[in-house]
Amino acid sequence: MTAGAFSLTAMLFSACLDTTEVVETVDPETIPVSRVDTLVIRDTLVVKEMPGETLKDTLVVKDTLVVNDTLVVKDTLVVKDTLVNNDTLVVASDTLVVYDTLVRLDSVFHVDTLYQLDTLVVLDSIFSKDTIYSIDTVVQKDTLYVKAQAPMAYFVRVEDVLESLKDNEKATLILRHAERGNDYSASGGLNDNGMNQSREFGQKLKNFTDVHFYNTEIKRSYETCAYIAEGMGLSSFENDTLAELKDSWLIKDEELYVQKKGDVSSWIVFSRWAYSGGYTGVFYDLNEKMVELQNLLAGDYDSMSKLNVAISHDLLVVPLVAWATDRQLNLRFYETQSNKQWINYLAGVAFIVNDKNEVRVIPVCGRSKGTME
Structure with missing residues (x-):
């Protein structure tokens, strides 16, 4: 095997190459090393050594770590921000406004708590500090x-x-x-x-x-x-x-x-x-x-x-x-x-x-x- 190429055997897996072509089944073939960097693992990738050929150590580690890109799903966890979204909490409170029941001010932090001078510290608990400006009223x-x-x-x-x-x-x-x-x-x-x-x-x-x-x-x-x-x-x-x-x-x-x-x-x-x-x-x-x-x-x-x-x-x-x-x-x-x-x-x-x-x-x-x- 030359230094510029290597062999892979893939069994029933999908691979997306830099040409954006999706391959369902790939027969043993020789793929240029220059295209390996774009390989994304989706299902199962089985790597075998071909007779008389040796795989480079840097191949599996480097390309498998491309999974780290998938972990960019961490960015999706920014949904946490919407759970703590002050505006969302305010909307929820506004919805409760039509409910003819005042939820306990201390334990549930009903929006009415925002209207009490002596309990405005409650705002720190929900990070809704902007609404402190309601004190202007x-x-x-x-x-x-x-x-x-x-x-x-x-x-x-x-x-x-x-x-x-x-x-x-x-x-x-x-x-x-x-x-x-x-x-x-x-x-x-x-x-x-x-x-x-x-x-x-x-x-x-x-x-x-x-x-x-x-x-x-x-x-x-x-x-x-x-x-x-x-x-x-x-x-x-x-x-x-x-x-x-x-x-x-x-x-x-x-x-x-x-x-x-x-x-x-x-x-x-x-x-x-x-x-x-x-x-x-x-x-x-x-x-x-x-x-x-x-x-x-x-x-x-x-x-x-x-x-x-x-x-x-x-x-x-x-x-x-x-x-x-x-x-x-x-x-x-x-x-x-x-x-x-x-x-x-x-x-x-x-x-x-x-x-x-x-x-x-x-x-x-x-x-x-x-x-x-």
């Missing part, structure tokens, strides 16, 4: 309220919010009462559904022993508190009656309100005012009244119970939700007059306060949905 209202989260356009289950409550945080819930009967007067109480709804809701709060209730003088408000306490297993409960939980607290001029309202539903008037403004002289300034309500029920961490439950009425809770979500959560009943755009029983807003008196606001629901069926 911080709005300071008075010396107490720092709105650190982007507006939320969905309701979160109360139990999920409370399960994520930290040791240095306390919660105030301002909710519409449970289902009532047909008596809309101050003496109108809950119907059987409302009583059961309240008890079931109370069972979700069983882990709290330090709890305080607030209600109006209207019967269904107090009864909702009482049945929630019963569901919690409490033999008695502490409560205060507050005029600030009634919708009349928002009306500046009662006579003008009656005049402007006319025969129109109160649901239409209050929702239009909450989302579109107008009614000059009829109502107080919405922002000022909501900040006042927040300061009253969630303004001082040290004086708060661990959990505070304030049972109000729909005509106050709808403007509260509109304000708390920067009008992103749609309760514009005046546009469609559909119950799907009206606050459900036991739905409203949660104020979460930490030991620095920093507050975050979350729209919450005590039932499966935050709006009426």
Whole structure:
């Protein structure tokens, strides 16, 4: 055998030569050494010595290492980058946004965690540091309220919010009462559904022993508190009656309100005012009244119970939700007059306060949905 050539016997294998020709079966033949470098092993290559001929040691080692090129599949493992892709994680979180459940903030790193000033360190865990710039949306209202989260356009289950409550945080819930009967007067109480709804809701709060209730003088408000306490297993409960939980607290001029309202539903008037403004002289300034309500029920961490439950009425809770979500959560009943755009029983807003008196606001629901069926 000359120094410029060698012999190979290949049994049922495919070889791709530099001419890009694919050979299924190759009979023993002599291949120039100059073309060996382009040989890529696909199936099985059997190399035999031909009689009277000797293979060079550099042949097998050098060409077999061409498999190293195939290991460039390591570059395909860059798919790891897409698994840690910050944008992908954000999209996943945005998808969860439509889910009416807040996943535990600490263990699952739900996007809502990005909205908490005191938990932004969570971002380091998912390498999503760019989204820290959402802090640009911080709005300071008075010396107490720092709105650190982007507006939320969905309701979160109360139990999920409370399960994520930290040791240095306390919660105030301002909710519409449970289902009532047909008596809309101050003496109108809950119907059987409302009583059961309240008890079931109370069972979700069983882990709290330090709890305080607030209600109006209207019967269904107090009864909702009482049945929630019963569901919690409490033999008695502490409560205060507050005029600030009634919708009349928002009306500046009662006579003008009656005049402007006319025969129109109160649901239409209050929702239009909450989302579109107008009614000059009829109502107080919405922002000022909501900040006042927040300061009253969630303004001082040290004086708060661990959990505070304030049972109000729909005509106050709808403007509260509109304000708390920067009008992103749609309760514009005046546009469609559909119950799907009206606050459900036991739905409203949660104020979460930490030991620095920093507050975050979350729209919450005590039932499966935050709006009426």
